[in-house]
Amino acid sequence: MVDNGKGFQIFGHILLGLLAVCAVAPFILLIMSSFTEEQILIANGYSFFPEKFSTYAYEYLMTKSNAVVRGYGISFVVTIVGTLCNLLVTTLYAYPLSRKELPGRNIFAFYLFFTMLFSGGLVPSYLMWTQTFHIRNTVFALLIPNLLLSAFNVIMMRTYFTSNIPDAVVEAARVDGASEFKILFGIVLPMALPIIATISLLVGLAYWNDWMNGLYYLNDDRMFSIQVLLMNIQRDLDSLRQQAQSGGNVSTANLPSTSVRMALTVLGILPIMIIYPFMQKYFVKGIAIGAVKG
Secondary structure, eight states: OOOHHHHHHHHHHHHHHHHHHHHHHHHHHHHHHHTBOHHHHHHHOOOSSOSSBOOHHHHHHHTTHHHHHHHHHHHHHHHHHHHHHHHHHHHHHHHHHHOTTOTTHHHHHHHHHHHHHOOOOHHHHHHIIIIISOOTTSTHHHHSTTTSOOHHHHHHHHHHHHHHSOHHHHHHHHHTTOOHHHHIIIIIGGGGHHHHHHHHHHHHHHHHHOOHHHHHHOOOGGGOOHHHHHHHHHHHHHHHHHHHHHHTOHHHHTOOHHHHHHHHHHHHHHHHHHHHHHHHHHHHHHHHHHHHOO
């Protein structure tokens, strides 16, 4: 006989295993579809076991290998630099808000909350960034607008500091003569690795997946990130297929649009799929502590 506790544990393992399969299966299907011949995809749809393998979609993308490599490089640089800058700005805003003795604390908190409810809108933002700050066709167009600071991340980090950094530790450091920066960078941040890893992952994902800023502020293809480049490749393919179909050009009409779309998606998410397992532990812990406790 299996006791209730053991039976529940077995059931939990089976359930979590099924959920894991459901989470991983779409990625496997995506990868297999990118290696499937276009006509098979059109005729039979997506399959985990394609009738005919083809690498033509990736061969087509390799004709644009220089642009793809450059796009990857820009995305990596923007993601790393942007994540570090976002962490710095977020920390320098969140830590003072977590200290009750901060003069004007409610004013700064209200200013933060206000940005979550109201914004100037797309057109004023575009005019501000292009005509006042002149970030058009520069790397700052991918770094600053909408991504450099998030009110949600500030609130989550402030909550973590308030709930998990004992006031006694901070007071003891002050008694020993430590400055505020020494307390923050020498004591508080080493105790806040889970929330730092969580916000790093959220911000890194936002930077890596961002294509809107490139669409708005870039028209120089040398500055395109990988997401903007892949979007333009897909748009060019769709345009070629439409022109070919209307003009009767069969060879161009048979371009592997569907399989290329799958290959583009694989190229876009591959780095995240590689990095995420190494940060999952901190991500789950940081979300649970930073967002639930209060």
